[in-house]
């Protein structure tokens with residue numbers, strides 16, 4: 001017998017049951033569903049909508065069911081469609097007809113919205129925590145490599161020397177923005193929809209503030225129609241999740257490139273790589289490749305939900321049941337990617353020698369040589385020309401700018417003096433960028449300090465919010 005069977009004269013077609021059921025995936029929400037029901041039934045009892053004894057009996061029944069589900073002793077059924085009706089059915093079996101009073105003043109429409117708010121709220125905080133842990137690892141790596149110089153790239157061509165710390169700190173800021181985005185969306189995810197009923201509210205004298213307080217919600221929906229049809233908080237979550245994946249994917253891409261024989265900048269730990277079944281020499285960076293590869297599916301879930309919502313009339317439509325799997329899958333995908341990236345970065349070996357050599361050989365100090373000639377009195381346009389020719393000479397002779405003798409320099413431009421070598425050292429080239437957001441040692445050290453303070457602030461925030 002269906003919980004809604006009264007109006008029907010026929011059994012539901014078995015294929016329809018299977019097609020419309022969400023229990024295969026929304027059983028993931030059983031903790032949230034029971035937590036919400038416990039708060040709801042307590043309020044029903046307190047407000048005299050049901051008798052206190054009944055509320056107590058229902059609470060106890062719900063807790064028993066929770067234990068059974070946790071212990072894996074419950075078999076859900078597609079004929080009860082979703083987690084909400086499966087639990088209600090179990091409750092009635094457990095405590096008898098009193099169980100049928102749980103759903104007073106509530107609909108599955110506000111119930112499912114409540115469950116998803118609770119679920120995504122917790123996952124939002126999990127993600128902020130995981131991002132913070134990754135940022136911490138990157139900050140530590142950056143601290144180890146303040147004095148490691150590599151060529152910074154534009155167009156994937158060597159451009160100007162940068163400190164490896166500076167490069168890593170760029171990622172710290174990307175993940176910092178990701179955490180900020182989640183912190184901001186937390187305000188909206190932490191809004192309680194319960195009390196909206198199916199669409200227009202409820203005739204029972206409920207006190208939803210009481211439920212909100214118990215469940216740790218900071219705000220309530222003002223409009224019942226919005227409460228049951230709003231999925232913006234899920235879109236926001238998927239959008240933030242997509243951007244996190246994009247950032248992880250860019251980092252992964254660099255690790256893949258850098259660990260290739262051609263770059264030779266880093267070596268990933270053996271524990272994070274796999275071999276080839278045919279080529280004995282291979283050590284493949286599967287983990288960053290898979291992170292890069294899985295980015296598309298999270299972005300896809302965001303597009304998919306936006307598409308589901310874009311033409312839906314108010315309020316609840318069954319289409320909305322499609323909001324769940326993409327969110328669940330994104331949570332799992334991100335969890336794995338973040339949990340692996342942190343130890344992979346922590347455990348990678350950096351070949352500072354190779355980085356430095358590439359920075360020196362790549363003429364990444366050519367701009368600085370031109371600037372040097374300008375300080376000696378040459379107009380910039382002429383300096384550019386002189387340096388261009390010197391680069392050409394070096395290219396022909398397989399040299400870098402610092403390999404040229406003073407005589408060779410003077411032949412090109414008599415203004416050059418012995419101090420040119422000091423000027424062209426890659427560290428000094430980097431340290432000349434000491435204004436604003438530049439890569440100078442002093443700036444990098446300041447930023448490192450600032451990032452640690454920001455990380456502390458996020459950790460403090462995590463301690464003040466409700467799960």
Ligand code: ARG
Nearest residue numbers: 022082108109112316320321
């Ligand atoms: N399983 C449904 C979902 O996930 C729950 C809400 C169903 N509401 C309804 N009126 N059929 O969206």
